[in-house]
Amino acid sequence: MGNIHFAIIGCGHIAKKHIESIRNIKDAEITAICDTNPDRLLEFQAIYGVKGYSSLEELLAKESCIDVVNVCTPSGLHKGAAVRAAQAKKHVIVEKPIAMTVADADEIINACKHYNVKLAVVHPNRFRxxxxxxxxxxxxxxxxxxxxxxxxxxxxxxxxxxxxxxxxxxxxxxxxxxxxxxxxxxxxxxxxxxxxxxxxxxxxxxxxxxxxxxxxxxxxxxxxxxxxxxxxxxxxxxxxxxxxxxxxxxxxxxxxxxxxxxxxxxxxxxxxxxxxxxxxxxxxxxxxxGVSGHQAIIADMIEAIRQDRQPLVSGADGKNVVQLVLSIYEAAERDSRAIMNP
Missing domain, CATH: 3.30.360.10 (Dihydrodipicolinate Reductase; domain 2)
Known part of the structure; x- marks a missing residue:
């Protein structure tokens, strides 16, 4: 198997870490980027010298060599990009949190399972x-x-x-x-x-x-x-x-x-x-x-593809921590404190 080709969806601050990490990995290649903001897209193209697209659909249609799609959009938009990438038979790396709701996380996990592609979630601190x-x-x-x-x-x-x-x-x-x-x-x-x-x-x-x-x-x-x-x-x-x-x-x-x-x-x-x-x-x-957590997660995805195993930080891991955050929100909203009377 040759180099693994990556596409970045969303050209914000965190996308820079993904691109730099990919370029630090011997068998990885950044092939395309995508953003709906034309100014930001042009800025990233100028800095990194890669093909840019204003829509994920166009990128997937024209860049058939893509193996992995890295979803770096705002968190509430992760589901749409991740599910569409899975439907196109691309492996998926999703920035944290995997989604804003458990239902959206389940849709991402189920799509990747249905289309038989790998799914990793970016929780890089595990690798410190x-x-x-x-x-x-x-x-x-x-x-x-x-x-x-x-x-x-x-x-x-x-x-x-x-x-x-x-x-x-x-x-x-x-x-x-x-x-x-x-x-x-x-x-x-x-x-x-x-x-x-x-x-x-x-x-x-x-x-x-x-x-x-x-x-x-x-x-x-x-x-x-x-x-x-x-x-x-x-x-x-x-x-x-x-x-x-x-x-x-x-x-x-x-x-x-x-x-x-x-x-x-x-x-x-x-x-x-x-x-x-x-x-x-x-x-x-x-x-x-040490090695940056983003680089470790991307390198692990390459090994997971080649060894046909699950990534070290799975979709289920991403879902579990979202569930914990939402449980904390729910507990705070219930407000079951004892009130101290003067």
């Missing part, structure tokens, strides 16, 4: 070196019985960020801090710990002028009994402060953090000597980024 080490420690049983986990996204996305495009911060096309930013951390919790069985939550739109939440707090109970806490906001002043994942168990504690969760901040296990822990932390923190 520090997170990979956390996963290995969990799988090896180093934590023992888990007590609780904590995920924090204390970031800044100012009003100018939301004003860049009319769809940003909308319920239909973008979502708030949970669906847009913290969805990465929620995906990590599901991947690391497992399914959630109970949710309590509060959320609000405190500062940004958007339709959706700019701050959210949630308590979780996982199926194995582990408790979890999530805090997420885009209102930290004056700049992003922290993203972290913390896991606390009877025989170990690990915290991965930083402005983005790339650095090991604490690493202590009964099964691991202080010297071994120190060496691991030093090795990871000297090169905290």
């Amino acid at each position: 070196p520090a997170i990979q080490e956390m996963k290995k420690a969990l799988d090896s049983g180093w934590f023992g019985k888990l007590s609780y986990v904590h995920a924090a996204v204390r970031w800044n996305r100012d009003q100018n960020y939301y004003n860049q495009a009319a769809w940003r911060g909308t319920r239909a096309l973008d979502g708030g801090v949970l669906m847009n930013q913290a969805i990465h951390n929620l995906d990590l919790l599901l991947w690391l710990i497992g399914p959630v069985k109970k949710v309590q939550a509060l959320m609000d739109t405190r500062i940004r002028h958007i339709e959706t939440e700019d701050v959210a707090l949630a308590l979780l109970q996982f199926e194995d009994g582990t408790l979890g806490m999530i805090e997420a906001t885009t209102t930290v002043y004056p700049r992003s402060l922290e993203e972290s994942i913390s896991i606390f168990g009877e025989k170990g504690t690990a915290i991965v953090g930083g402005t983005t969760a790339n650095w090991i901040k604490h690493w202590a296990f009964e099964e691991c000597t202080a010297d071994a822990s120190s060496k691991l932390v030093k090795r990871i923190n000297e090169e905290p980024y």
